[in-house]
Amino acid sequence: MLRSWKDLDHFQEFIDSGGIVEPGDDMPDEYRSEVFRFIEFHANSELMGGLTERDWIPKTPGLRLKQIFLAKTQDEIGHAHLLYMVAADMGVKSRNQMIEELFAGKSRFHNVFHYQAVTWADQVAIAFLVDAAAFASQRAVFAQCTYGPYKRVLKRIVAEEGFHLRHGEDMLMSLAEGSPIQHQMFQEALERWWWPAVQLFGPDSDPADPLLKWKIKSERNEVLRMAYIQKFVPLLQGYGFKIPDDELRYDEASKKWLTSEIDWEPLKATMRNGGPDSRRRIANASANWSETRWVRDALDAAADNQSKNAAADGLARSAGTAA
Amino acid sequence: MRTYEVFLKRAGKEEFRHAGALDAPDDDMARLLARESYVRRGEGSLMWLVARANIVEGDSDFLEPNFDKPHRHNDGSNIAARRKRQRSAASADTEPSA
Numbered sequence: 001m002l003r004s005w006k007d008l009d010h011f012q013e014f015i016d017s018g019g020i021v022e023p024g025d026d027m028p029d030e031y032r033s034e035v036f037r038f039i040e041f042h043a044n045s046e047l048m049g050g051l052t053e054r055d056w057i058p059k060t061p062g063l064r065l066k067q068i069f070l071a072k073t074q075d076e077i078g079h080a081h082l083l084y085m086v087a088a089d090m091g092v093k094s095r096n097q098m099i100e101e102l103f104a105g106k107s108r109f110h111n112v113f114h115y116q117a118v119t120w121a122d123q124v125a126i127a128f129l130v131d132a133a134a135f136a137s138q139r140a141v142f143a144q145c146t147y148g149p150y151k152r153v154l155k156r157i158v159a160e161e162g163f164h165l166r167h168g169e170d171m172l173m174s175l176a177e178g179s180p181i182q183h184q185m186f187q188e189a190l191e192r193w194w195w196p197a198v199q200l201f202g203p204d205s206d207p208a209d210p211l212l213k214w215k216i217k218s219e220r221n222e223v224l225r226m227a228y229i230q231k232f233v234p235l236l237q238g239y240g241f242k243i244p245d246d247e248l249r250y251d252e253a254s255k256k257w258l259t260s261e262i263d264w265e266p267l268k269a270t271m272r273n274g275g276p277d278s279r280r281r282i283a284n285a286s287a288n289w290s291e292t293r294w295v296r297d298a299l300d301a302a303a304d305n306q307s308k309n310a311a312a313d314g315l316a317r318s319a320g321t322a323a
Numbered sequence: 324m325r326t327y328e329v330f331l332k333r334a335g336k337e338e339f340r341h342a343g344a345l346d347a348p349d350d351d352m353a354r355l356l357a358r359e360s361y362v363r364r365g366e367g368s369l370m371w372l373v374a375r376a377n378i379v380e381g382d383s384d385f386l387e388p389n390f391d392k393p394h395r396h397n398d399g400s401n402i403a404a405r406r407k408r409q410r411s412a413a414s415a416d417t418e419p420s421a
């Protein structure tokens with residue numbers, strides 16, 4: 001063990017003075033379990049997002065976009081990989097356990113991956129609106145993030161999300177400036193994805209949220225959500241789209257876009273894996289896990305052979321020196 | 324399966340930096356997985372993979388004896404104080420008398 005703290009107050013002092021926690025530290029149990037849960041949720045979301053994207057690769061129009069989507073899928077699965085590695089090193093659950101619980105429908109993942117992408121424009125809405133929301137919330141975690149290994153992988157994840165966003169806006173632009181049918185297609189996708197993207201940030205933060213106190217989150221949910229709305233309302237309107245909110249208004253006094261009251265029921269349903277597409281998504285992911293079992297078996301067999309060979313080598317060598 | 328730690332160095336500058344970790348059955352597979360997981364956009368021009376089991380660690384208890392060695396440091400404050408005294412003496416000399 002590297003470092004330990006007498007009690008939560010001392011630990012808080014360490015955090016408040018800019019301390020970064022490392023895996024070997026004897027961190028408080030509360031910190032370990034909360035941070036683990038948060039990273040597990042993030043990892044699950046990257047994996048479920050990547051798997052959804054994978055489904056769209058055959059349907060992605062044109063070779064160039066297909067290449068972009070293949071690369072993006074690899075990035076998302078890669079993000080999951082890095083995060084599961086970090087989470088597993090916290091010693092709460094193994095990677096297999098996390099993945100198996102996720103595919104058995106026992107775990108949580110981002111609300112946006114509980115909905116179905118109906119047309120190509122939905123995929124564009126996801127690549128732009130959803131990635132932008134995820135990007136904003138991840139960047140806010142990266143800004144402080146007192147858990148060292150998480151901060152280090154977030155640096156790379158956030159950088160890659162930046163590429164996704166720019167690709168996303170490129171694709172949005174071509175639909176917006178394309179034929180009236182393309183424009184209309186994105187308008188309809190926006191109607192399906194606007195609210196889930198806004199809800200991704202979650203309801204207003206509980207002032208006692210330990211993740212804020214321990215500086216895993218650097219910003220409250222409502223602040224991030226508000227900033228997102230300020231950015232995307234004018235941006236989408238600039239492309240000629242209508243935000244699906246009849247009460248949306250610009251408040252001159254605060255110089256802010258204000259939305260109608262947010263209904264949090266859809267978000268809560270997704271957190272119980274009871275969203276519109278949760279069952280199909282989880283079943284698909286789980287089927288994929290079984291179909292790819294042979295890859296894991298092959299890797300395990302190679303690892304076994306490797307250690308057997310190493311043992312045989314060692315035996316031969318020591319026999320050699322004895323002779 | 325072995326766990327490997329991944330280190331990358333950018334062309335021309337910087338030291339090797341820790342990039343993350345991965346699980347692989349052998350060195351060849353580790354190299355391949357490391358390239359696909361950590362160097363998708365040229366994040367390094369050289370890569371080191373170290374099996375975690377082979378890392379020799381020194382913890383804080385071991386390093387602690389060298390934390391408090393003031394005689395190994397010198398912030399130059401004595402010399403700076405002397406130069407400051409000299410400067411103010413010099414400017415006092417050249418100041419016109421009232």
Ligand SMILES: [Fe+2]
Nearest residue numbers: 046075076079
């Ligand atoms: Fe991602």
Ligand SMILES: [Fe+2]
Nearest residue numbers: 076131161164
């Ligand atoms: Fe992404």
